[in-house]
Amino acid sequence: MDPTTTLRALLICLLILPAALPAQEALFSRQEIVSPEIHEDKSVTFRFQAPHADSVQITGDFLPTVKMQTPYGEMDVPGKASLVRDENGVWSFQSEALAPELYTYAFIVDGLRATDPNNPFLIRDVASVTNLFIIPGERADLYRVQDIPHGTVARRWYDSPGLGMDRRLTIYTPPGYEASREKYPVLYLLHGAGGDEEAWIELGRTAQIMDNLIAQGKAKPMIVVMPNGNVIQDAAPGQGSRGFYKPAFMIPRTMDGTYEAHFMDIVNFVEANYRVKKNQKARAIAGLSMGGFHTMHISRYHPNTFDYMGLFSAAIMPREDATAAVYDRIDETLKAQMDNGYALYWIAIGKSDFLYPANVAFRKKLDEMGMPYTYRESEGGHIWRNWRIYLSEFVPMLF
């Protein structure tokens, strides 16, 4: 085959294959739209082709927040900006120069939310899907894939005798794990309500953060286990035997103590199947929101098991009059955990987090008990930006 024929064949492929996909009807006339376009000065232009629309707006966490009234009080939510239409029906908006960060956004076209058809990178948070982009530099470089050694990310199923089913988890093994004879420490990293075993690896950029911190010598090589904390699911929506269904935020039995009671099924699986150190000093557990609640309870249910606890925006609301089963013997078991000793009990929360008062109350309880912890207060609220930051700060303190 001569080069001309090769080229012609490739052109046929180029022109015909996309036409077989749904709705590519504008294939031969459309203009190529770039969105988002990140400029040299770190401002970003977003574009959306909609000749017949009356209004196109953008919303995203790079815009200043606005106050919103809710039944539970005033909340900060991402603001909006209006795009301007050009003569070809392409709407655009250029942001200010943005600080390095991973950002998410969506368009609002005539009042309806829409993803950016020119940006195929999407991220699911519970049932919402948004586009994402990264402004490089500073801490955002921890979230990027760099040209450094990379760990392996596996989705693997394990048997949970306690829950009576095979369940799926995500596991990060550090660069060199497979070829090494060394034994590694393990961080168990737990998601929040509405999340699953995909949350930390996708929204949390765990593999990128670990690869980068390890390459920089700031974190020890470790295994990170990201299990599914919804005890009625075998796997994330779409990945389990229930098939495709709309993910829900409230899932039965996630905070009733069942997960905590059977968490050792996961630890036992990991310790039987990976080359890991099997002692308290080599085990850490951390989680965000509901995962912080799980972390608090799991670590006191099993007080000789974990040396490092990370409570990120934890959904802990201890009360003296607690009657829910998960809170049984809380004072006694926290005291046992304290007496047994641990390396780090780390509590992090944002100043505007709706769980801030609950964390104040929890710290007060620990203070009264004399139970040691390290406290980290950040800006912002109950958002993934903070959880990526907390993970990046927590991991260097481990092992």
Added chain:
Amino acid sequence: MDPTTTLRALLICLLILPAALPAQEALFSRQEIVSPEIHEDKSVTFRFQAPHADSVQITGDFLPTVKMQTPYGEMDVPGKASLVRDENGVWSFQSEALAPELYTYAFIVDGLRATDPNNPFLIRDVASVTNLFIIPGERADLYRVQDIPHGTVARRWYDSPGLGMDRRLTIYTPPGYEASREKYPVLYLLHGAGGDEEAWIELGRTAQIMDNLIAQGKAKPMIVVMPNGNVIQDAAPGQGSRGFYKPAFMIPRTMDGTYEAHFMDIVNFVEANYRVKKNQKARAIAGLSMGGFHTMHISRYHPNTFDYMGLFSAAIMPREDATAAVYDRIDETLKAQMDNGYALYWIAIGKSDFLYPANVAFRKKLDEMGMPYTYRESEGGHIWRNWRIYLSEFVPMLF
């Protein structure tokens, strides 16, 4: 904490957390829309809320195809159907009863393509993102996650000395692999132009097909390696050091022989790092479109290496006057491959595939040489539906 307090806390989470996501402004007033809704009789209702739209259509591979004129002739593309608006501004369309299959679709709102905001399950094909759903039954049950033993899917990086970089691949190890002492055979499964190491696992449902065929006793437990065939990429768009960018269909140097010349980097990595049988009888290679072209060339470049070849809708256009470097010594090496012997040379293509004539010419060449092959002709064209079917048929013939 008493149960009422727990409930109130969960309600706060439910109401406030989604409000922190972009564009959830209708949080407290919106109605819950179910889309797609799969009915008992296997018809499907699609719904889209758009009170201000003038027209809402749907396109997808469950609709009858229509003819479309292209510069290269008439093509079959998915048709469209119109949704009907109700008094609340919710548009809907109910399909006919659908045959069991994995289907993809998108909406067209006032002429603009839009994904379904009520279906968070999306799939990327090159730069296009569509929603998906599965009608269960028959062969579609191979594409579903069933309550059976599951293999492990890992994204892992390997060193390619030939290409001078670390590269990412996806690898499926069958249920029981980790605990076994057995050695396994390996299928190398290659993507098409515009694809990458995510294509077969996501669009091809490889893990589900393998789990199901193995559980049914129809396929032997095997390892499936899904590498990246774009030699200028270290990983899929968004997963490599180039970061996020719009995936392209035409990528330089994908069909110039470079990948074929260095393919043993992948085989060597797998055989050094996994418990596999290291002989020709335990190696298979298959690919779709460009991956079929790669399969044909790789298997003749390395004629003592693979015992099973699968060319799915292969982009092979051999010419007697071939001058492109990848075609060097084609007759000689094909003859060497034939003389050396193999278990299976499987060629599959759809009747309306634009590569059908090229495959006729290739089979004619093989016939003239006396080179044995098995031929499978299906309905349809150059589409993922066929590639999932071909994989499901090819795998049971292996090892």
